Amino acid sequence: MTAIETENLYRRFWRVKAVDGIDLSVPEGAIYGFLGPNGAGKTTAIRLILGLLRPNRGAIRIFGEDLRRRRSKALKNVGVAFETPAHYEHLTGRENLDITRRLLNLDKSEIDRVLETVELTYVADRLVRKYSLGMRHRLGLARALLGKPKLLVFDEPTNGLDPVGIREMREFIKTLPARTGATVFVSSHHLAEIEQIASHVAVIHLGRIVFQGGMTELRSLHAPRLEIACSDAVAARTQLETGVRGVDMRGERLVLELTSMEAAEREAAAVNRRLVEAGLDVHHLAIAPWTLEELFMQVIGAPATSRAAAEGEGGHA
Ligand SMILES: Nc1ncnc2c1ncn2[C@@H]1O[C@H](COP(=O)(O)OP(=O)(O)OP(=O)(O)O)[C@@H](O)[C@H]1O
Ligand SMILES: [Mg+2]
Known part of the structure; x- marks a missing residue:
């Protein structure tokens, strides 16, 4: 029903x-x-x-x-x-x-x-x-x-x-x-x-x-991401570039794509282990949730525009 x-x-x-x-x-x-x-x-x-x-x-x-x-x-x-x-x-x-x-x-x-x-x-x-x-x-x-x-x-x-x-x-x-x-x-x-x-x-x-x-x-539709801050972001990136897909630098932080929500915790732990074993001090490691705007990028290929913006555009057409 x-x-x-x-x-x-x-x-x-x-x-x-x-x-x-x-x-x-x-x-x-x-x-x-x-x-x-x-x-x-x-x-x-x-x-x-x-x-x-x-x-x-x-x-x-x-x-x-x-x-x-x-x-x-x-x-x-x-x-x-x-x-x-x-x-x-x-x-x-x-x-x-x-x-x-x-x-x-x-x-x-x-x-x-x-x-x-x-x-x-x-x-x-x-x-x-x-x-x-x-x-x-x-x-x-x-x-x-x-x-x-x-x-x-x-x-x-x-x-x-x-x-x-x-x-x-x-x-x-x-x-x-x-x-x-x-x-x-x-x-x-x-x-x-x-x-x-x-x-x-x-x-x-x-x-x-x-x-x-x-x-x-x-x-x-959206694999979660892992956000990392550690003693040396550049060295960490080099460490992770082999084997992990999509590593990005965002300021001092590294952001990398995980494969799925189910695997997120396991993958996060593995990344942490790898960095620590390479002699790096990890002081921040977080599985980052997506925002609605990011989801919209995925679903409609554009960020969520407001009514005012959308109708303003329509009004001039
Ligand atoms: N009684 C009303 N008279 C005129 N316009 C209205 C009225 N109620 C809603 N709207 C318009 O309809 C659209 C949708 O509004 P609605 O309140 O359903 O959105 P919402 O998703 O609940 O937003 P919010 O997250 O802000 O609560 C908006 O552009 C709003 O200005
Ligand atoms: Mg409402």
């Missing part, structure tokens, strides 16, 4: 084709990463999928139910959290959840269950006004989890969080399908972040899907 299926989905705002004919296919049980730079059309696509915005054309099916024809049935099993979580500041976390719980006509015990899941029980009776941003995000997730939805849609759930908050959120999302049985659709503009949690991924750029597939397929 497919959790979300869109067919030639299209929505524009005046001259801007925010979502330009996309066909998404989100398998049940997946963590589906929806990746794209600012203004790519992620939020618009999500609003369309949730029935919060009408498409100009195209179809959407959620677990096989047509959104246009059977809206309430299609959306019955969907939980949502947006990038800037909106809560009632003058109410406690628990009271905020209670509002949604009553709307959904759920048992009171649901509140404790979701608070527990997002680890907010300890601040449940504190006013949201006094919550940190991380807590607000987690309260948003808790609300999405009310009623045990089969599909969870998160729009940039790590937006504005610090590195610790980002890691917590990532670990949390990663475990959701196993813990709740839900399919997760999550948007982001961080390739590295999505790579660490997703099983499937779609890359959207200027409203169009430029890549869709399994994570393994995406990874095969």
Whole structure:
């Protein structure tokens, strides 16, 4: 069964084709990463999928139910959290959840269950006004989890969080399908972040899907790199040039291409051993993740241009 299926989905705002004919296919049980730079059309696509915005054309099916024809049935099993979580500041976390719980006509015990899941029980009776941003995000997730939805849609759930908050959120999302049985659709503009949690991924750029597939397929598009700093970069380069493909100097650092993510750690260790055995002191050795811009170079042969740049060019044509 497919959790979300869109067919030639299209929505524009005046001259801007925010979502330009996309066909998404989100398998049940997946963590589906929806990746794209600012203004790519992620939020618009999500609003369309949730029935919060009408498409100009195209179809959407959620677990096989047509959104246009059977809206309430299609959306019955969907939980949502947006990038800037909106809560009632003058109410406690628990009271905020209670509002949604009553709307959904759920048992009171649901509140404790979701608070527990997002680890907010300890601040449940504190006013949201006094919550940190991380807590607000987690309260948003808790609300999405009310009623045990089969599909969870998160729009940039790590937006504005610090590195610790980002890691917590990532670990949390990663475990959701196993813990709740839900399919997760999550948007982001961080390739590295999505790579660490997703099983499937779609890359959207200027409203169009430029890549869709399994994570393994995406990874095969970009072999990871190894970044090295040591006592003598030139000597290190000479050492490595035989046997390793693509060695580059970047300032004082060496950058070399590894063969695959699977082999990365083994290869990094081998390179390290070789340099140390050659009498060089290695003080930095890191497997470097690709950025979204670098991925775009690979997929569309160009860096991700902004809407303003792309439409400016179009406007003069
Ligand atoms: N309500 C609206 N009215 C007019 N234009 C809009 C509206 N919503 C979105 N757009 C435009 O549609 C395009 C896609 O916007 P969208 O918010 O979907 O992108 P996004 O991928 O979510 O970006 P971000 O990463 O910044 O959240 C942008 O050019 C945006 O300015
Ligand atoms: Mg957005």
